């Protein structure tokens with residue numbers, strides 16, 4: 093395992109979620125589920141983060157914010173869409189101000205479904221994300237060596 | 240005198256769980272003007288009443304906000320019941336209020352945690368959220384969901400809580416009381432917390448009334464307004480209800496009010512659990528709201544008064560559904576409280592109104 097996948101830092105952004113998924117993301121980080129014991133820390137700074145947890149669907153106003161946060165994160169990075177809204181737009185898919193899931197804005201690696209997403213599903217998503225992070229960092233090293 | 244500059248705050252910010260953007264005009268570290276900008280979570284839910292019938296809309300109403308989820312589904316259902324003249328069974332009213340007060344307990348403990356995080360006390364944040372999990376367990380046992388419950392329907396509730404479960408409610412809530420009071424002592428008696436919050440973001444009672452502030456934010460400025468004292472539904476059967484107020488008018492007072500409201504809610508749950516009548520939990524609702532029928536309703540959400548309006552048009556689809564949420568009332572108060580504050584206190588003041596942006600923008 094690489095260094096990042098031993099203790100990945102996450103950043104969370106609420107695109108246009110109803111808060112249900114947000115508080116579950118926070119609950120996963122807090123005692124009760126306590127992913128912090130695995131070294132997973134919530135950071136506010138995109139430049140420190142390895143995993144991007146997005147909740148809620150994107151709209152015209154926040155799509156640029158989601159893209160900006162993603163662009164500011166350094167490679168390798170993984171995106172986990174938390175909740176049905178983030179996966180596909182969910183029950184709000186036909187609202188006039190909803191463009192759809194987060195994959196309309198940025199590439200998504202893991203989809204964690206649920207309305208609201210359960211903390212267990214988030215943890216499961218993050219564990220899958222770790223594998224992807226590992227692969228991405230290997231590929232990155234490989235391409236650097238070749239260059 | 241320094242030069243004026245503008246500091247953008249949000250929408251993505253470590254203390255903000257939700258996207259709110261503020262343009263802070265600062266001069267020498269002092270905020271002289273704060274302009275909130277919203278729109279990041281607008282989805283357009285009110286419009287959905289045109290494509291979902293009044294029974295289906297309840298799941299949309301619940302998802303207006305994941306923290307006050309129960310309150311919204313209850314407020315919406317009550318509005319529709321008034322619109323169609325449906326009388327729901329007493330037991331359903333009691334069950335709704337019990338769950339609603341339990342949501343207030345979870346919401347206020349959640350907020351206390353976020354406030355602790357805002358003044359940099361991470362251990363206290365974790366302790367609050369640990370306690371909150373115990374409350375969520377009760378929800379999960381009785382409704383199956385942790386934050387979105389889907390338990391209210393037009394005409395009553397979907398599930399009953401049996402007597403042994405009600406006893407468990409009471410015993411779990413009594414069980415967390417000791418720990419909760421310890422946490423409250425840290426909030427209310429610790430000198431560093433006091434220094435951080437006393438005298439910060441003061442709004443006088445007159446100003447609070449001018450700005451039509453609602454909820455704990457207003458009650459902390461000594462405005463004794465609480466929708467629960469109107470006695471709607473099972474609230475009317477309470478032996479006594481007094482809104483909790485404080486006259487300090489600052490961030491400390493807002494903490495004090497919310498901390499005391501948790502204890503008040505627990506007392507309400509205990510009283511209603513002892514008094515709950517037996518009987519049905521729902522009545523069947525058939526037909527459609529009449530043409531041009533109108534109904535409105537107010538509910539005391541954890542964040543304050545929330546107003547609902549519905550208009551029927553003779554079909555199963557409503558003509559109009561409108562809500563006015565507590566945070567949209569309180570944003571003006573927040574902008575006033577921010578004027579003249581230290582830049583370091585901005586996050587504290589923003590949090591003490593307990594902003595719920597996804598309610599506000601829907």
Ligand code: SF4
Pocket residue numbers: 108109110111112113114147148175176177178182183206207208209302305387
């Ligand atoms: S998936 Fe459900 S709980 Fe999560 S943000 Fe969307 S509506 Fe809310």
